[in-house]
Amino acid sequence: MSSSTIQVKASTSPVGQVSTSGLVWQMARRDILTLFRTPWIIISRSMAFIIQLFVFAYFISGLVNYPGFFEYYAVGSVVAMVASISFIIGYDIFEEAEEGLLDYLLTLPVSRRQFIIGRALGGAVRSMIYIIPMFIIVALLEKFVNPVSIIAAVLDLFLLAFGVTGLSITMAVTVRSANRFDVTLALLDLAVTRVSTALYPLTKLPLYVRPIAPYSPVTFASTTVYDALVLTSLNAADLAGLIAFVAVFIVLGATIYFRRLEGGVYA
């Protein structure tokens, strides 16, 4: 035990000078940094992706009668992966609430609005970092070199990630039981990702899925990303659907989040 003492002069001025964007970024950065402290997750996910692409996708391409299916599947795999990974932020927030860490975060000088935007942003950026290696593999494999197409595709992926983190946060603050939350999020992940045209074209999906699949946010994203990369065109309708999804779940997530907090609607 050190016997030395510290000079603990209290701050004379509050921290009002810290910019809003700075605080939002710090909230987001916290989630992003967590990822880099467990790099093995990125490595293992990338390995799993490579196996899925070069083994599973290779074999299934021979079974699915659809022109350019491998390319379709490769692009869709990246989109589906973004959606799945973006759900993780919900687990993080649920765990923080259970462990009490959320109470601490809520005492920090960040408005609730900044807080949720920061968390959603952090979750989305984290998802993008996850899939960068996979995106590069697919781009190299399929020779996607048009920079405008690549930027458009990345933006589409980011929108999907942002929306899914909002959806995930909404679930985290809506479902109170841990077991129910795990099951709910797993089912939601499955529904959003699998009931979509990300991995298989609509005509190849089971009949009972076909009426719903076009409205999945993952379908919106996979269509816009595919059109941007492969057809080098903009799919305005699906992009609008994707933006609507983001708007609804970020706003909905924030609203429910505010209400769920014991503090009520603090600004």
Add this chain to the structure above:
Amino acid sequence: MISFEKAGKRFGTLDAVKDFTLEIRDQEILGLLGPNGAGKTTLMLMMGTVYRPTSGAISVNGLDVVKHPNDVRKLIGIAFQDPRVDGILGAFDVLNWHLKMTTTLGKEERAERVEQVLRAVDLWDARKKRTWLMSGGMRKKVEDCKVLAQRPSIAVFDEPTAFLDVPSRLLMWKMIRELRDQGSTVIVATNMMDEAERLSERVAIVNRGKLVAIDSPEKLKSTTKGGEVLELTVGVGQQFPRELLAEFSEVQDVTQTENKVSVYLTSGRLLLPKIVETLTNRGVKIDSVHLKEVTLEDVFLNYTGQSLD
């Protein structure tokens, strides 16, 4: 100044805090003393804008916590009872991030301040160790260090020395006093009598969400009935005949918890043989007798009718 004005917080049908009125002066160390579940943490979280009061009003330096939550958050630093730290991060990163969020310090200043507090609590060598791998005491120190490094206008410590060994407790008290000396208002929630007594200038006794007494530890003790306590242990299951002691004008009050009887009185030394004789003559079996001065625990017992554990 912090002001609670008939503040209340209701969770469902439970009033965790009810009609709580208290003023906390600038640059004082106020001890919030109460048993587990008394409402101490709820009070602090209402003040810290995590919980919204369901009735009454709370203001911090003139700012209403409901109307100006963000401004209030900028003034307060809370060290929680159970450490609230990212387990995956080391102590340095936990404190550095906390300062990023709560101060305008630059990178070098932050690093310097974090080093200062971590060295002071002997955690510098373990600064990179992930906090989930740390012992309970080390994690608790990290939690306290968040506020010590932040140096907020209002510093709140919830059970600041839980899990700490004796030297660490003494050091933590010293650092908390220094924080106050440099300008912070300090609130220490505790259920440890010695901590409340040795650290606080005033002690607020909270029970079942209500403020039952507030004053300096000395005054609380001196105003407590009698000034001395005669502690008797009587036979198990034996009903104590309180009316027998009514004849002694020096006896102020009598409380009984199971077979432990506390008699609050003056002139205890003179009265002790008489009381024992009177009780024995009436067939009361006395296993032990102990005369002592009033402690804060007696004050608590006196105000709440229950012991502090």
